[in-house]
Structure formats: structure tokens, C-alpha cells
Amino acid sequence: MHDHLLRFLVYFSFSSSCSMVMRFNQEGVAIEVAEAVVGALKGELAATAVNTPMVPAEVLTELALFVTLSDKTWQTGSATGWRWKCVVINLVNADFTAKQRGLRITEEHILLDGSPENPLELIQVQIANVESKFATAISDSGEIKVEGRVKDRKPHLTMIGSFGVDASMEGSLILCRQADQPGMIGSVGNILGEENVNVSFMSVGRITPRKQAVMTIGVDEEPNKEALKMIGEIPAVEEFVFLKL
Numbered sequence: 001m002h003d004h005l006l007r008f009l010v011y012f013s014f015s016s017s018c019s020m021v022m023r024f025n026q027e028g029v030a031i032e033v034a035e036a037v038v039g040a041l042k043g044e045l046a047a048t049a050v051n052t053p054m055v056p057a058e059v060l061t062e063l064a065l066f067v068t069l070s071d072k073t074w075q076t077g078s079a080t081g082w083r084w085k086c087v088v089i090n091l092v093n094a095d096f097t098a099k100q101r102g103l104r105i106t107e108e109h110i111l112l113d114g115s116p117e118n119p120l121e122l123i124q125v126q127i128a129n130v131e132s133k134f135a136t137a138i139s140d141s142g143e144i145k146v147e148g149r150v151k152d153r154k155p156h157l158t159m160i161g162s163f164g165v166d167a168s169m170e171g172s173l174i175l176c177r178q179a180d181q182p183g184m185i186g187s188v189g190n191i192l193g194e195e196n197v198n199v200s201f202m203s204v205g206r207i208t209p210r211k212q213a214v215m216t217i218g219v220d221e222e223p224n225k226e227a228l229k230m231i232g233e234i235p236a237v238e239e240f241v242f243l244k245l
Contacts, residue, residue, distance in 0.1 A: 069155040070123050072169035072245055073148035076157055077125040079243045080134040080144055080175075122149045122158065134241040136177040136214055137161045160214060165205040167216035173243045174223070179236040180206050180213040187234050188217065195227040212238070 098105050127144040137160050139145040147159035148169065155169040167173060178184050185202060192199055198220040206213035222244065223231075231240055 065150045065153060065155075066123065069148050069150050069169075072155040073123050073125045073146055073157070075245050076148075076160075076169060076173075076243060077127050077137070077144050077146040079245075080132055080137040080146075080160075080241060122147050124148075124159075134175060134177075134239060136163065136175070136239065157216065162207065163205045163214040165214055165216050166203050168201065168218060169245050170218075171200065171245065172219050172222055173245065174215075174217040174219060174228075174231070174240060175243065176215040176217070176231065176240040177238045178213055178215060178234075179238070180204075180208075180210050181236055184213075184215065184234075184236060187236075188215065188231055191227055191230045191234075192217075192219065192223060195223060197221050197223050197227060 095105065124145065124147045126139075128142075130144065132138050132144055137144045137146060139161050145159070145161060146157065149156055149158050157165055157167040157169050157173075159165060160175065174188075176184075176188065185204070189199060189202070200218035200220055202215065202217045204213050204215045223242065228240075228242060231237060
């Protein structure tokens with residue numbers, strides 16, 4: 001119903017301002033614009049925008065991978081810091097929503113020696129002047145910092161704070177900062193297994209052996225509060241956070 005109404009309104013605005021001789025051309029343009037607007041409002045990546053050239057389909061396909069990566073990297077970074085009131089963010093309302101919340105969005109363009117196969121190496125999100133509920137995400141500069149890359153055509157978390165990690169950003173994640181010692185993977189895995197939570201992957205990143213490490217655990221189900229509490233009570237676990245991406 002909303003799609004048909006939007007098409008009518010866009011068509012009417014085009015038709016009423018131009019000559020009736022151009023009616024059939026106007027109708028095609030109006031429908032194309034309406035479909036693009038509806039898609040953008042649904043959070044889809046629009047192939048064209050007003051007064052900009054069309055993006056070739058093959059470029060749009062590759063670009064969509066990095067749009068998804070940007071979204072997941074931002075979700076991961078913001079989830080370690082604070083939570084906003086529930087709101088849907090998309091390409092249409094992102095700037096307005098940021099202004100409402102006192103955020104300033106800046107863009108930096110850097111020329112890299114990339115290739116058509118790898119046009120973009122990574123996406124980094126930095127969030128300043130916020131308190132973190134997962135202190136590991138804070139970099140040496142005092143900002144929350146996370147990085148991600150497209151790997152096997154899927155978004156992957158590759159760095160959190162100063163720790164290098166390798167985690168698919170699909171589904172749910174448990175991030176643990178812990179003492180780097182034997183038995184940690186088994187301890188966390190046993191707790192999840194006893195609560196019937198299936199682990200999809202598990203990896204550990206560290207800077208120096210036998211110091212601190214960050215364990216990333218992908219899970220198919222959301223662990224209950226008791227399971228998360230038991231993970232936090234493991235003596236070697238210094239902090240953890242559950243992320244539902």
C-alpha cells in the first residue's frame with residue numbers, strides 16, 4: 001500500500017510540473033525514482049541518486065559488500081560503548097539521526113594503490129568521548145577503535161582496540177579479554193556446551209604470549225544470563241561482552 005502511494009505521489013509531482021507531451025517519459029522516470037526511494041527507505045543500497053551518474057551493476061555488487069562491512073563494523077564499535085534508543089539507521093536518515101544526537105560525521109579520502117579485485121583494504125571505526133563497557137576496545141589514543149575487512153565476501157572483524165582478531169561479523173559474538181593461559185578455550189566452551197549453545201567458531205588474538213589475549217566466539221544461539229555470568233566468573237576472564245549483530 002505504501003509503495004503504491006509513494007509511486008503515485010512521485011508520479012503526480014513529475015506530471016504536474018511538466019508538459020503532457022512528456023507524460024510517458026515522466027511516468028517511467030517517476031516509477032524509477034519511486035522504486036529507488038522505497039528501496040533506500042528499506043535500507044537497501046540505491047543504484048542511483050538525484051543528479052549523480054548511474055553505478056554499474058558489477059560495481060554496485062562489490063560496493064554492497066563494503067556497505068555491509070561498514071554497518072557491521074559500526075555496530076560492533078558502538079555496541080562496546082553505549083546504546084541508543086532503538087532506531088533504524090539507513091542511508092537516508094543517517095546524517096539527520098547523527099545531528100539529532102550531537103554526533104559529527106567526518107570523511108577522509110586517502111588514495112591507495114588498490115586493484116579492481118581489492119579496491120578497499122579495510123574499514124576502521126573510531127568513537128571518541130564515550131565510556132566503554134568493553135575496555136579492550138579502547139586504543140592507545142583513548143578512543144574506541146575497531147577494524148573490519150571483507151573476507152570470502154563476508155564482513156570480518158580484524159581488530160578491536162590494539163588486539164588483532166579474526167571473527168565473522170554475522171550472527172552473535174562473545175568477546176572475552178583474558179589471561180593468555182592454557183585451558184581457556186575449553187573452559188568457555190564447556191559452559192556454552194552445558195547450556196546447549198552451539199559454537200560456530202572460536203579464535204584468539206594476543207600481542208605477547210602469556211600476557212593478555214582476546215577470544216572471539218561465534219554462537220548460533222544467544223546464551224542465557226546464567227551462562228554469561230559463569231563466563232564472567234572464570235578467574236582468568238578480565239572482561240567480556242556479548243554482541244548481537
